[in-house]
Amino acid sequence: MACSRGAASPDAHTQRRLFAASGGYCQNPECSRELFIEYDKKHIHVAEMAHVFAANDYGPRADPALSAEERGAYENLILLCSLCHTKIDKAPEVYSDRVVLGWKRTHAEKLRSLFGITVFAKRADARAAIEGPLRENRYIFREYGPHIEDAKNPESGAAERWKRKMLEKIIPNNLRVLAQVDANKHLLIEGEIDTVEKFRQHVDDLQARHLDGYREGASQFPPEMDELLKG
Structure with a gap:
């Protein structure tokens, strides 16, 4: 799941933060795919760590002003299912950095819905x-x-x-x-x-x-x- 991009690749601590923040679901708030699946007694995942601003100077939403460390930081990463990761990198003009960063900000509210957080009377x-x-x-x-x-x-x-x-x-x-x-x-x-x-x-x-x-x-x-x- 980790990418091999030197300092632009998230360290173990950053990966754990992403896993926890995802709640086990794709962080695209319009997607409700589970990232960790148990099937036929096997545990598989479809989670992929995606860069908001590309890990290099030529990728999707690249920002040459960012250092390698900044590109591998938690703030520049989002945990997505493989389909959503492909979408944002194939169409960066549609899925701008503003859109993708907005997904992270609204994911907490999406989790509330997915988890069925409800105010009860009894x-x-x-x-x-x-x-x-x-x-x-x-x-x-x-x-x-x-x-x-x-x-x-x-x-x-x-x-x-x-x-x-x-x-x-x-x-x-x-x-x-x-x-x-x-x-x-x-x-x-x-x-x-x-x-x-x-x-x-x-x-x-x-x-x-x-x-x-x-x-x-x-x-x-x-x-x-x-x-x-x-x-």
């Missing part, structure tokens, strides 16, 4: 909206987390698999849950606000560790989240 409905991603995260942790037997064997690939699932599933799911809960704060009862804040700090710690490279341990998932908005 606690049970709000709970149902967060149950799915919480359940998926519990399953992933149980089956692939760093505590499993395979994680002790560096040749098993378990560590790499866990890291991928953290970036592609757990962190986006956490952000989805947090956005849904924040939209329904009016339904929280006494004590649940503190639970949400504990969860928020847990999400922040995970992102710092897995996206920003901090080696400090992350705070634990608050078990009270399993009861949030119930009853």
